[in-house]
Each structure stands twice: as C-alpha cells, then as structure tokens.
Amino acid sequence: MMRVAIVGIGIHPFGRTEGVSGRAQGAFAARAALADAGLRWQDIQFAFGGSYSAGDADSLVSDLGLTGAPFMNVANGCATGGSALNAARNAILSGQHDLGMVIGFDKHPRGAFNTDPASLGIGDWYGETGLMLTTQFFALKIQRYRELHGISTQALAAVAEKALANGALNENAWRREPHSRQSILDSAMVNYPLTQYMFCSPGEGAVALVLARGDSAHRYPATPVFIEAAVMRTRRYGSFEVFSPCLSPQAAPGPTAEAAAATFEAAGLGPRDIDVAQVQDTESGAEIMHMAETGLCKDGEQEHLVLSGATRIGGAMPVNTDGGCLANGEPIGASGLRQVYENVLQLRGQAGPRQVPGEPKTGFTQVYGSPGVSACTIVTR
Amino acid sequence: MTAATGTRLVDPALFTSGADVRLRGSTCSDCTATTFPAGSSCPRCGSEAMTAVTLPGTGTIWSFTVQHFEPKPPYRADGEFAAYGVGYVDLGPVIVETRLTETDPGRLHIGDQVALRLVPAFTDPDGTQVLTFAFGPGAGEGDR
Numbered sequence: 001m002m003r004v005a006i007v008g009i010g011i012h013p014f015g016r017t018e019g020v021s022g023r024a025q026g027a028f029a030a031r032a033a034l035a036d037a038g039l040r041w042q043d044i045q046f047a048f049g050g051s052y053s054a055g056d057a058d059s060l061v062s063d064l065g066l067t068g069a070p071f072m073n074v075a076n077g078c079a080t081g082g083s084a085l086n087a088a089r090n091a092i093l094s095g096q097h098d099l100g101m102v103i104g105f106d107k108h109p110r111g112a113f114n115t116d117p118a119s120l121g122i123g124d125w126y127g128e129t130g131l132m133l134t135t136q137f138f139a140l141k142i143q144r145y146r147e148l149h150g151i152s153t154q155a156l157a158a159v160a161e162k163a164l165a166n167g168a169l170n171e172n173a174w175r176r177e178p179h180s181r182q183s184i185l186d187s188a189m190v191n192y193p194l195t196q197y198m199f200c201s202p203g204e205g206a207v208a209l210v211l212a213r214g215d216s217a218h219r220y221p222a223t224p225v226f227i228e229a230a231v232m233r234t235r236r237y238g239s240f241e242v243f244s245p246c247l248s249p250q251a252a253p254g255p256t257a258e259a260a261a262a263t264f265e266a267a268g269l270g271p272r273d274i275d276v277a278q279v280q281d282t283e284s285g286a287e288i289m290h291m292a293e294t295g296l297c298k299d300g301e302q303e304h305l306v307l308s309g310a311t312r313i314g315g316a317m318p319v320n321t322d323g324g325c326l327a328n329g330e331p332i333g334a335s336g337l338r339q340v341y342e343n344v345l346q347l348r349g350q351a352g353p354r355q356v357p358g359e360p361k362t363g364f365t366q367v368y369g370s371p372g373v374s375a376c377t378i379v380t381r
Numbered sequence: 382m383t384a385a386t387g388t389r390l391v392d393p394a395l396f397t398s399g400a401d402v403r404l405r406g407s408t409c410s411d412c413t414a415t416t417f418p419a420g421s422s423c424p425r426c427g428s429e430a431m432t433a434v435t436l437p438g439t440g441t442i443w444s445f446t447v448q449h450f451e452p453k454p455p456y457r458a459d460g461e462f463a464a465y466g467v468g469y470v471d472l473g474p475v476i477v478e479t480r481l482t483e484t485d486p487g488r489l490h491i492g493d494q495v496a497l498r499l500v501p502a503f504t505d506p507d508g509t510q511v512l513t514f515a516f517g518p519g520a521g522e523g524d525r
Contacts (some may be wrong), residue, residue: 107417116455125395125513130456132420136448143445144443144491191450192486247443248475
C-alpha cells in the first residue's frame with residue numbers, strides 16, 4: 001500500500017519575534033523545510049497551509065516564488081495544521097500529486113484569545129457576562145475530571161514543571177527557564193485550580209513539512225518518517241467542549257477519543273506501541289486528560305505516571321518532549337504541525353539534548369481546540 | 382423574582398416571562414434532548430421540532446472555577462474588576478453554564494445544592510442596571 005513520507009521539516013522559533021510578521025515566519029519555516037529536503041520551492045507541486053490571525057497562507061507564494069502551483073488555505077481553528085496535513089497526505093495518496101508542502105504559522109496579540117460569540121452562534125450575553133473564556137473551560141473540565149479520577153494539584157504542577165524543563169532543552173521554545181513545582185503552584189491564580197504557569201499563552205511561530213510519495217522517500221537526504229495515519233474529528237452530542245452554554249447529562253466521548261481511536265485503527269497500532277507522544281497541553285490539566293482520552297493510559301493513572309516521572313524524556317512514556325504548548329506557546333496555525341515536527345526529529349534521532357533514548361520508532365500527536373475539534377497522527381520510521 | 386424598574390435582563394430570550402423568572406430552554410419533540418438557551422434545532426438529532434421549556438430553578442454544582450482575571454471586551458462590568466464564580470449546574474434535563482455567586486473555591490463543592498437568582502452584571506450608559514442569571518447556595522427565590 002502506498003505511504004506518504006515526511007522528507008523535509010522546517011521551523012521558525014516559537015515565542016515573540018518583534019518586527020517579524022507571521023507570514024515572514026511561515027516563509028522562513030518553508031525555506032528551512034525545503035533546505036532540509038534538498039529541494040527548491042519550484043519543485044513543490046502543491047501546498048496546504050493556514051494561519052488563524054496572521055494572514056492568508058497562500059500569499060506566501062509572493063515570497064517563495066510564483067510557480068502557479070495550487071495552494072489551498074485551511075481555516076479550521078486549532079485543527080488547522082492537522083487538517084492541512086491530512087489534506088496534503090490525501091492528495092498524495094490519491095495519486096494526484098507526488099510532492100507537496102504543509103505550512104502553519106501564526107502571530108497572536110498578547111493575552112487570552114478573545115473569541116466573538118456570534119462567530120459560534122452564541123448570543124452577546126455569553127461574552128458580556130464573562131463566560132466566553134477558554135481558560136474557564138479548561139478549569140471547569142479538569143475540576144470535573146479531578147472529582148471523578150482524583151488528580152492532585154501537585155500533578156498539575158508537575159506537568160508544567162516537566163514542560164518547562166523540556167523547553168529549556170529546546171532552542172526553538174519560547175519558555176526556556178525551568179521552574180520548580182512550588183513556584184508553579186505559587187504563580188498567580190488564573191482560573192482555580194489552574195495557575196499562570198500551568199497555562200500556555202497565545203504566541204507566534206511557524207512550521208513547514210515537505211511530504212512525498214513513500215516510494216520516493218529514499219531520494220531525500222534525511223531518514224524518512226512515514227505518516228501511518230492522520231485523522232480529524234469534530235464533537236459529538238454529549239461531549240464536554242469549550243464555549244458550551246449547556247451540556248447533556250448523557251456524556252459522550254470527546255473528539256480526541258474518537259480521533260485517537262480511529263488513528264490507531266488506521267495505523268494498525270495500539271497506544272502501547274507508541275515510543276514518544278505529543279498531546280495538546282493548553283494547560284496542565286489538558287495534558288493529563290488527553291493522555292487518557294488518547295488511550296495512552298487509563299483515567300486516573302496519570303497521577304502516578306506524572307509524579308513518578310514516567311512522562312519525562314527518560315521515562316517509560318515520554319510526553320511533550322519539546323515542552324509542548326506550555327513551553328512553546330500556542331500559535332494556532334502552527335501548533336499541530338510543531339508536534340509532528342518534534343516527532344520527526346525524535347524518530348530521526350536529531351533531537352539533541354532532549355532526544356528520547358532507545359531510538360524511538362513510533363510517534364503520536366494529538367491537537368485539540370475550539371469549538372471541539374481534534375486531530376491525531378501516527379508517524380513511524 | 383422579577384426585574385425591578387430601572388433594570389433589564391441581559392437577554393430576555395434566556396428567561397421565561399412572567400412574575401417568577403426562570404431559565405428558558407427548549408426540548409426536542411423527537412428525541413427529548415434539552416438545550417439552554419432555547420434553540421431552533423436539536424444538537425443531538427438535527428430536528429427542528431423544538432419546544433420551549435421552563436428549566437428547574439434548583440440543581441447541583443457539576444463543576445466550578447473562579448474567574449480571577451478581568452476578561453477582555455465584550456465582557457462588561459462596573460468599576461474595578463472583582464473575581465466571580467463560574468460553574469456548570471445540573472438541573473436534571475440539562476447541565477447549564479452559569480455565574481456562581483460564591484467566589485471562594487474553598488466554599489464550592491461539586492454536588493452542592495444551588496438555586497437560581499438574578500444578579501447585577503453591569504450598568505448601561507443610561508443608568509439601567511443589567512441583570513443576569515447566577516446560582517447560589519440554598520433554595521433561593523427561584524423556589525419560592
């Protein structure tokens with residue numbers, strides 16, 4: 001069966017880069033990915049890309065070269081990168097193209113995301129009365145989860161402690177200073193029980209990937225990494241999602257659980273086969289909940305896994321080895337692709353001081369966001 | 382519980398009319414799913430046979446947090462920012478997101494009984510006080 005390989009990767013450092021537009025960061029990542037693959041933009045047959053608040057991805061052709069190649073803009077909220085990757089992979093699997101690029105970039109204003117209720121079909125009252133905040137949702141979700149599955153505030157702090165320790169090992173991360181568990185607990189309360197250092201911030205950054213037919217992957221300089229599966233899902237009735245004025249008493253699994261299960265099934269692999277995982281950690285609780293929703297562990301097991309160090313780089317189940325959103329911030333268009341970039345580095349053995357030991361062969365990613373979307377991938381070498 | 386003179390409800394569509402104000406939801410005639418606010422189509426089955434319903438005035442806390450920082454607009458408030466409670470309250474047919482009158486997380490517990498009340502949210506430029514819904518401890522006015 002035909003496979004699709006990632007043969008080039010490029011990144012613009014995440015964080016805040018004054019004076020450099022989101023588009024320029026996207027072009028930087030694209031050139032880096034082309035150089036990594038030993039290609040020129042003129043070789044690229046098609047592209048999918050997106051940004052949430054930094055302009056139209058297809059305008060990058062003005063910087064990279066006007067070659068006439070089809071370039072599709074993807075606007076799918078937090079699943080933008082995952083959806084672009086999925087579409088590009090399918091374009092190659094279908095036989096339509098042999099070689100393409102996926103680009104995600106963004107540059108957000110400081111402070112929490114500020115969504116217009118009307119864009120989601122919710123009345124003005126929701127924003128006016130102070131309910132339209134993503135941070136509230138994450139706090140409400142982890143509070144409910146803690147009640148059911150016994151996760152301590154120490155475990156929430158340990159997730160952020162690990163993220164910032166990993167970020168300190170990542171030259172492209174935004175937050176590169178380790179923090180103690182106590183200083184994380186002592187930082188300003190944002191939405192109880194989550195403190196400032198347990199949250200990621202909207203930021204900037206860009207990632208580009210070059211995709212090629214699997215049977216041509218040997219032509220490129222780097223160790224090829226294959227996309228075994230890529231699946232995106234939206235929410236079902238009964239799941240607990242951001243910006244929900246009401247919930248159903250009949251609970252249903254969230255889009256992450258469905259996307260992850262479908263991804264594992266399509267790849268013919270199970271959670272135990274995964275050597276390194278990147279999951280959405282908008283805040284500490286999200287990483288904990290997503291570990292179980294993706295099937296990497298059972299509900300409640302996270303307490304021991306996190307506090308015992310199993311999710312650290314040298315542990316049995318390394319999670320968010322590049323520091324995740326907590327250390328990299330969240331440029332929406334680029335965030336999902338950053339996870340794939342990190343797994344490719346890990347599988348190539350090029351992750352430097354944060355390299356997962358034991359020559360990892362399988363990587364899993366999961367991105368989640370508003371208004372209840374999730375996209376997962378599995379890559380192998 | 383009624384809105385006094387010089388006041389208005391933040392969005393009348395959220396509430397039942399009449400002297401005893403309650404939250405107004407809708408129930409699907411085909412699959413019985415209940416929503417808040419009232420909607421024109423069912424999020425579960427897609428049916429457009431939605432009927433307005435009056436939601437119970439009491440319930441239990443399903444989850445909670447406290448908003449410790451001031452949101453950006455369109456959030457509206459009077460004067461200096463004060464932290465406010467936010468939660469989901471299980472009313473039986475539906476779980477509703479709401480302001481909570483309690484702002485100390487140490488005094489909030491999942492499973493606690495709470496009741497509907499109207500609270501001031503902000504003041505319009507013409508001096509009209511704008512009321513929204515919140516849940517707080519006890520049987521409350523909603524069960525009067």
